[in-house]
Amino acid sequence: MNGPVATRRILAPSIDFGALRRELELPEQFPLAAQREADESAAATALPAVDRTDIPFVTIDPPTSRDLDQAMCLRERAGGGYRVHYAIADVAAYVRPGGALDTETWRRGQTVYLPDGKVPLHPYSLSEDAVSLLPGVDRAAVVWTVDVDADGSTVAIQLERAKVRSRAKLDYAGVQADADAGRLAEPIAALPALGALLFERGLERGAISLPLPEQDVEPDGDGWRLVLRAPHAVEEYNAQISLLTGMAAASIMLTGGVGLLRTMPAPRSEAVGRLRAAAPALGIEWPDGQPAGRVVASVDPADARAAAFLDHAAELMRGAGYTAFDGKAPDDPGHGAVAAPYAHVTAPLRRLADRYATEVCLALYGGVEVPDWARAALPRLPEVMSGTDRAASAAERGAVDLTEAVLLAGRVGDEFDAAVLDVDDRPKKVPGGLIALDEPPVRARCEGDLPLGERIRVRLVTADPAQRRVLFTRSG
Known part of the structure; x- marks a missing residue:
């Protein structure tokens, strides 16, 4: 597993992301009835009777996040292996099926993130307060307890609604620094060893994880900065706990014959070739x-x-979606990148599908009928989630494209050092491909005969903020 590459930043002037919000038809606020319902639910919903506040859960999230879906506590098991306690915010306890808030969450589908603020799936009175697993307060949660043996195999799963209390809100950089210094907090002291074990087991199954740096747009005073950041190792380890839980959820649903899986075809042999x-x-x-x-x-x-x-x-990881089933398991229930059946259940504050998949798991584990409201929703969720996935991706890419164009608007004609990431695999009128600049951290199209994987010199020919378009040509 690789460590992070150097983070690179460059300041862009003031940018208005409003046009992007309007283009994607993102809602500006919650309808009054939905907001009122959320506020009333936040004030009146009782916590579960089962008390698990003795478990010292902690959260690991970006430093500014307040919509905290997950909290963990990891312990070594006698005789080898680990016990994973994973608390997930119990959103379903706060959203009345068929109510105004429920209807609005179906319209939104998931939280959409933009540099100037997010468009949340749930009102802040829930997502950043009453339901969020903030430290030092009692919260309603769905608690997964997964036992893993010394080779990373899951040997037992328990599932319950319970009252929990997070002890601390940690962030990735701080956890990585603590891991490097050998001073991780007790609840996550086992994270590096367990995360590496689960990662290795995934590779043995045929799983694929792309350690690609991400482009982010962050506020910086009166402007914005473009950031290129690769994940810390602990982010991968943290993701492995979520994957472990998602695979446990998939196994429950497949055994029970009803559910909602996150699916993706196995990599095509020609793509691997x-x-x-x-x-x-x-x-x-x-x-x-x-x-x-x-x-x-x-x-x-x-x-x-x-x-x-x-x-x-990245071509190996195409075609991800959701597959609902009831009575007969899908012919191919697997997720190609996970190399196993897998379900989304760990981010219900930010993703609509997780609320329903979790409710199915709770019912099946408890040996009771899946609630009608959850079962009836399953066939509709794949299409709704597909649409909201497209909107979220368009928002993320559009924000970066706009920032790149604004950042470079005054530098048309300038030359830059770049690396060639991809070249056209189909004939085009003007050949070219995708390049990544050294500074600023921009990825854009470049025209010309490009040597794949080599470093070249390029010249900026277009930087159009109105079209969110940047174009280079190879120098010389």
Whole structure:
């Protein structure tokens, strides 16, 4: 697993993201009836009778986050292995089926994040207060307890509604620093060892995890800064706990014959073949018999040629969606990147589908009928989530594209150093591909004959904020 590449920032002037919000038809506020319902629920909903406040849960999230879905406590088991306590915010306890708030969450589908503020799935009185697993207060949660043996196999699952209390709100950078210094807080002291174990087990299954740096737009005084950031190792370890829980949820639903899975086809053999064919030219070793996931995990994303390889590897992870079933399991219930059946259940404050998948799991685990309101919703969720996934992706990409165009608007004609991440694989009138600048951290199209994975000099020819478009050409 790779450590983070250097974070790079550059300041952009004031940017108005309002046009992007209007273009995507993102709601500006909650209807009065939905807001009132949320406020009343926040004030009146009783906490569960089962008390698990003795478990020292902690959360790990970005430092400014307040919509905290998950809290964990990890313990070693006698004889080897681990016990994972994973508390998930119990959103369903606060949202009345068929009510005004429920209706509005179906219209939104998920929280959409923009640099100037998010468009939340639930009103702040719930998402950042009454339901959020903030530290030092009692909260309603769905608590997963998953026992893992010494080789990373799941050996037992327990599920219950319970009252919990988080002890601390931690952030990724701080947790990584503590992990490096060997001083992790007791509830997550086992995170590096368990996360690495689960990651390795995933590679053995054929899982694929892309360590690609992310472009983010962050506020900086009166302007904005464009940030290129690779994840800390502890972010991957944290993700492994969520994946473990999602696989446990999928197993419950498949055994019970009803549910909602997050699915993706296995990587197509021709896509794997193309990636393998590109590896030698990019200096990537691919030993005989080595699965794609292990090769991807072995490269350093800070290297230009490795970054090009990882960009190509993204082709292996296409076609993700949701699959609902009732009475008969889907023919292919797996998720190609997880290399196992998997469900979304760990982010109900931010994702509509998780509320319903969790309710199904609770019913099946408890041996009772799935509530009619949850069962009836399952067939509609794949289409709703597909639409909201597109909107969220468009918002994220649109914000970055706009920032890049504003940032570069006064520099048309300037030259930059860049790495070639991808080249056109189909004939075009003007050949080209995708490049990544060294500074500022921009990814954009470049025209010309481009050498894949190599470093080149490029010249900016277009930077149009109105069209959110940036274009380069190869110098010389």
